[in-house]
Amino acid sequence: MVQIEQDILGKNDQYAAANRSWFRAKGILALNLVSSPGSGKTSLLTRSIQDLKGRYPLAVIEGDQQTSHDADRIRATGVSALQINTGKGCHLDAHMVGHAIESLGLAEKSLLFIENVGNLVCPAAFDLGEAHKVAILSVTEGEDKPLKYPDMFHAADLMILNKIDLLPYLDFDLALCLDYARRVNPGIEILQVSARSGEGLDAWYGWLAARMAS
């Protein structure tokens, strides 16, 4: 018998630590956007890029199992985007992101958005070296998702509740949703936005500006 006491995700964590120190050295703010498919990650990104393009150098890494649709949507805004197709993989890992940042050629002090594979489960376990995980939940998914997928909402520093333009048409219990999110993560910050109408986006840009400054 040999004792080894090793974390199974240790390898990923080593790559993540390397990414993190590289980001820090370059003054890059990297955010890992996680959600279920269709909550509006790419819509929020294209809108944010249009509004922030003059303010910071921006770049995007897109993770999907197949297609380069999302990277194409980002590139249409004039910002560089790199698509990672994970095939059967259900999440991005730090090694893939390490390769992606090599080929993206990021400017110093840029803002890097990493759109993870749409999945509220697996990406929670894989650190990419980001400064913050941002969980996006749309009101059409139901208010109980933070309780049903607690690992993801626990790992996130910010929850963006998207598609609030649809609230009048739904029986989504907003107060209960916020309560559930705080139950699994008492320190989580929460912003309510609509990537469609633009409502609430100034608070999101303010959140980004505060982190870009530090």
Next chain:
Amino acid sequence: MHEMSICEGILQVLEKEAGRQGFQRVKGVWLEIGPLAGVEAEALRFCFDAVVRGSLAEGAQLEIIEIPGQGVCLQCDQSVPVRQRFDPCPVCGGYGVRITHGEELRIKELEVE
């Protein structure tokens, strides 16, 4: 389901340790898993057999040691058992238990030859 990547991670550790410690075969793997690690023991067993096929650990026995979850309540300061992340404190009923154990996902020991 990231049990597949977890199993690939286990195999990477085994291969690295085989090189370092000079063993050729792994006959048993003891894992410690907490209830908050986000992995299903049954799914893990299923993937493990498939992932180690043709490797130094083909046919190895996978033993899973489940570690109890534990935390400290931020409101009443008691050390309490935790089964799920959003459980209220069993002592005072408050939410906001800081997890101290239960997120473990590690290889504890190996049986090798």
